[in-house]
Amino acid sequence: MADLRSMVYDKSSKLNDSEKQIVQFVLNNPKDCSKLSLAKLAKKLYVSESAIFRLCKKLGLSGYSELKFDLVELAQSRQQPIKIENNFARELSKVNDDVLKYFKQRDFNSLYADLDNAGTIYIYSTGWQQELIAQYLAHELFVVGKHATVLPSALDELKAASRFAKKGDVLFIISFTGDNKTINEEITKLELVNDKFKYVSFTDMKQNKLASLVQHNIYFPTIAFTDDGDYKSGKVAFTPAYYLIDLLISEYVAWHQSQREDVEVNVGN
Template sequence: MANLKRRVWEKSGELSESEKEIIRFLFSNHTLCSHLSLSKLAQKLYVSESSIFRLCKKIGLSGYSELRFELSDLSHEKKMNTIDIATEVENANQEVLKYYNTLDLEKIFSDIEGANTIYLYSTGWSQELIAKYLAHELFMIGKRAVILPSAIEELRIVSRRAVTGDMLFIISYSGDNIQIRDEISKIKLLNNKITMVSFTTLKPTQLVSLVDYSFFFRTLKFQKVFGGGEESANDTFSPAYTFIDLLIVNYCQWKMQKRGIDYVDYDEE
């Protein structure tokens, strides 16, 4: 969905002075306007309903309902921009810790220990960065991790190559990609030797029902300002990295305790 400000900027040369006045009012009162009906907004602006509807069409919207949705989204972005991002990150990390402490990880730790190869498949640029971070952390504890390109064919190759004990991590923003779900279903039928793990945002997904383990993370919204003063809401994935840190560190603790070795945190000495 295009940003409302970007839509207006792109069409600014085609707008009449009266239309620009309407736009200025909408941006100055976006929270109020997002709750007004078309007739109420027309009354407040002293214009006809058809004038507002034509403006919606001119800036590339389907109608007034989409305009209200865009204004509501703009209000949310402005609200998020006033929140102390450092406090938000701290709160999110506390949530990750609470969530992590509810998990029973004995079985997956055992699977990680026995895995010859751990494949990492991601569905986007930010998810690929998470995969690279996880691959690095696995390498540092002596595990072989293979990062797969974001192509369905790569999942098919894993199905053919994987041997007993191998693991496949699917890192996805939503986990709702139909192609990925279909391919995972095929892998389960053709190669039941591989252990599959999903890592997605805090949303119910059908992918969860197809994998052996499912973990969740949430993202944080923050404002990014581009050249020319244009703003856009973006996600930061810091809670995902925190979860990975907890998973790897506690895996090392588990492994040492299993061998009867006391774990030492040298940063605390």
């Protein structure tokens, strides 16, 4: 059943000025009006009882009793705070579990080898959220002794980096979808004329053009902050991306240590 406000909205074009004034008053004061008899409400508004009864009929109500019932419901709805369903904590835990499973299923040894051999690691991002991820990745690489340069989100900077890069340097491209046509075209051109870089894509979507252009691809999911459709509007958390970076860096450290131990064993033999 439609609520009173919907009825008023649907029938507003058929109401005269006097009826609109009555409607405005009862909608603004539903709790008080729901306690009044037809006679008392008519007296309070300086209108006839028949005028209020005709208004009820115009709105599609059976009579004044139904109007009072709808006013009670309207008053109660205003007293109850709007509760937005928020399962973010639960979803975050679930998605991080999925990220861990994904990470354990992947073999990143070749990526670790390229990171180890790189003199400089360049990180290019395609948006402000991606740039924050780029800064975090650069910091974590620095902590483990790898020099990383975060490039501004401009094609000219990407082209300049390709000129200064040395053989074996690594270029991360952090993109939300991986389907930025301009960036993908530039990466394709770079690969044709520049054999210095080892390319790594870091994207949200698993099926994307960028991932097909690079030697290494890494995928991260995002999470909406709320289940309420009115509040989504692109508001998502990139927490899993940071979690995945931590997993990669920690595993790279373990891989690097194992490589050193293997060398020491071989030298000892």
